[in-house]
Amino acid sequence: MRPTTKDLAKAAGVSLATVDRVLNGRSGVRQKTVDAVNEAITRIGFERNQVAATLARQRGYRFGFVVPRSGDEFLSVIVKHISEFDQASRAEMIQTKIVRIDEHDPHRAARTLSRLSADEYDGIAIMAPETPQIRDALYRMRERGIQTVAIISNQQEEDDQSFVGIDNVAAGATAGRLMARFLGNRSGDILVLAETMQSRDSLERRLGFDRVMSPGYPQFHALPTLETHGYPERTNLVLKNALAAHPDIVGLYIMGSEARAAIECARQLKPDGKLITIAHERTPSTEQALRDNTLDALINQDPGHIVRSAIRTLRAKCENRETLASQERIRIEILISENL
């Protein structure tokens, strides 16, 4: 039989009340007593029964997902998965809410974050570009006793347990390698497209891409990143200009998570030239493009996995546990039309 708190109390030579105080980090216990209880924990191999604990705690967990207000297609996929998970996890007493922030106004965003209280949330998963204001707000949030994780875009140099998402340098490298291999023995220029190069994600992807291309494949020349700023018209324009200026384009790498406009352009270009096109994030449009061969490959991070992993990570932090690393590692998926 697994030892219970009762057994633990006996083993440590203290009362249940003291065991409770130690286990839940309440104050008013001498260090000596704390040590004695901890010693007993390891000695008898006590493990808190999380099932009973959550039941007794009465209120399960309330987590918030902070996401940009205005978003691309990928964001809506994420949001869909959040509410799907919320549905499915009600029986496990986990509630999930979505909190929108203004990604273009760091101050307002920080203010929104500062209003999130520990009475309302046990943990927050945040998806936002890193700015000093946000970083600060997160710091204060943790001081208020709210657990945090960053998802998709890493905030600063966080530790493993505070970021759920992929290594974007590796993702860019993956795209680069595929691009090179799919191009085979051809040669020419490669277009690289991003929403903005201000964001760390784009910078890292480009870095990884170049790291593979530059030394390994001198026959290709990846042009400077073109910025679309998320506007379809601008995307059309910069693409058209680039194609005019560089007749020898053989590849197109769409780095951002909003690929619709770029794909549309590629679709029109595709029939004549054999343009190899690679994009990120599986969405209805990228999936469609993969099926109709407009896209040759898709680099994806499973949004469902990210959402669930963020929740598990937050919960583990609330319960002061470690996560199972292998489960929380988000894969850089390569999708082609055969393994959709």
Added chain:
Amino acid sequence: MRPTTKDLAKAAGVSLATVDRVLNGRSGVRQKTVDAVNEAITRIGFERNQVAATLARQRGYRFGFVVPRSGDEFLSVIVKHISEFDQASRAEMIQTKIVRIDEHDPHRAARTLSRLSADEYDGIAIMAPETPQIRDALYRMRERGIQTVAIISNQQEEDDQSFVGIDNVAAGATAGRLMARFLGNRSGDILVLAETMQSRDSLERRLGFDRVMSPGYPQFHALPTLETHGYPERTNLVLKNALAAHPDIVGLYIMGSEARAAIECARQLKPDGKLITIAHERTPSTEQALRDNTLDALINQDPGHIVRSAIRTLRAKCENRETLASQERIRIEILISENL
């Protein structure tokens, strides 16, 4: 506030005891009453609190993983993940044991299965080739009240909820497409290697592979599958013979989950020719081969995911729930050295 069994009893106009009888499928309740309770469930949106339920049930869940006794490298990875999960899920009151069966002796295997009792196991995940004996044993197991899922190799035409693994036809097609694209505009013969073509997995992979190659790429010719039967010496032999007989070999597709010997051969062949090599399942050796460029790509199914998904599926069955489809779908992963 979420409705509890008490609320449900009131809403259905019955007592708590009757609600309990209906919820847990006990006998001695008129159909009419059952219907009334079920109606009330949907009407007030009752959802059983699983946390409280497992606590009250006292004993959590005991699951068994039935795996072949003698196995390849992939199997040991699976086993590692099972015990890792067992460790991590003790706090959730889930126990997992490994049961070995003799894969080469269907009768003995079936006998082992028949000895698994409902007193010991709530559910069984089985990884075994399909034979009439096993199929039968599984059927009887379900009659005994033990839930089952097949993992990795599907048993017959099971429904979605009874199989955790990948679509091997699609996996073969993925390998085929990658092979073709990596070969580019070259032409020649492609070697296909399997442990045995008796197994459904190999047949399906080959089918998928051919479905992509045959119509789409006339410049390649995939040779008949060579069987290694899992013996390194035989692998060496058949490979050597094949290479002698077909000087024009440009690709090697290793279909089985035991790739060590074949990789070793490929490693020796690689320097001179530009042999494109694709294998299945990530293991220490295939991973190493990917890093040193002996392998060009790896088709993988995440063993950790499979194990966890099998458990979740079994648990859902025990609790008479549906699973979250998107979470249980095992991906056909494409691995190259950049996204390991």
Added chain:
DNA sequence: CTGTTTTTGAGGTGCGTACCTCAAAAACTT
């Protein structure tokens, strides 16, 4: 209608923990 069987209700206990209160004990302070 009576006797038998089936169905239902009322009530209880326990799971392992959280969280609360109040008094007693121990540890400090001056």
Added chain:
DNA sequence: AAGTTTTTGAGGTACGCACCTCAAAAACAG
């Protein structure tokens, strides 16, 4: 040593459900 503060113990309640017993009620059979 007396007073003050800190630490500990004892005991209780609650969470939502599973599982049990026994008696009462309802349905059915003859």
